[in-house]
Amino acid sequence: MVRTLRTNQVDEAMPKTQKPVRAYAFEAPIAVPRFEEAAGFYTTPQRSAAMARVKGADTRPEVKFRKALWRAGLRFRVHPKKLPGKPDISNQRLRLAIFIDGEFWHGHDWATKQQAIKTNRGFWLPKIERNMQRDRHVNARLHAMNFRVFRFWAHEIDRELGRCLAEVLGYVRQALRY
Numbered sequence: 199m200v201r202t203l204r205t206n207q208v209d210e211a212m213p214k215t216q217k218p219v220r221a222y223a224f225e226a227p228i229a230v231p232r233f234e235e236a237a238g239f240y241t242t243p244q245r246s247a248a249m250a251r252v253k254g255a256d257t258r259p260e261v262k263f264r265k266a267l268w269r270a271g272l273r274f275r276v277h278p279k280k281l282p283g284k285p286d287i288s289n290q291r292l293r294l295a296i297f298i299d300g301e302f303w304h305g306h307d308w309a310t311k312q313q314a315i316k317t318n319r320g321f322w323l324p325k326i327e328r329n330m331q332r333d334r335h336v337n338a339r340l341h342a343m344n345f346r347v348f349r350f351w352a353h354e355i356d357r358e359l360g361r362c363l364a365e366v367l368g369y370v371r372q373a374l375r376y
Contacts, residue, residue: 228328259355260298283336
């Protein structure tokens, strides 16, 4: 049984092992099936090994962008646990949150790319759509906290680092004036 709770609400009847589901004001969370053979999903040992190497933090584009920001004189925190979505880069004083999103995991050009997924579509389509939904929710929560949110695709950091850096530094200059 899925229960919808407010962020700080605790249900005494809920088993201690089950985490409360957060209520979303604007859309219901997309259900993602568990990836297991019992649910009809399969994987090969090679695919399993490749997926185990996927990193969630400190990816090459993320480190590249952090180094560029540091060289430009901007100081920041990495993956702060107190902010919604744990931004890749943040500065509390400037109310700045930066995310570097991977194209596959966050649905870049999703209208066309979802057709390319051929195996385990029943898992991957809801999984990526749920990630996209969570990104929207995190953006809304950060905006409500008066943060300026920047989201860059990993390929933008690789190909257009200067433009991405200029966007962020433009905001920083403007924020420091006030």
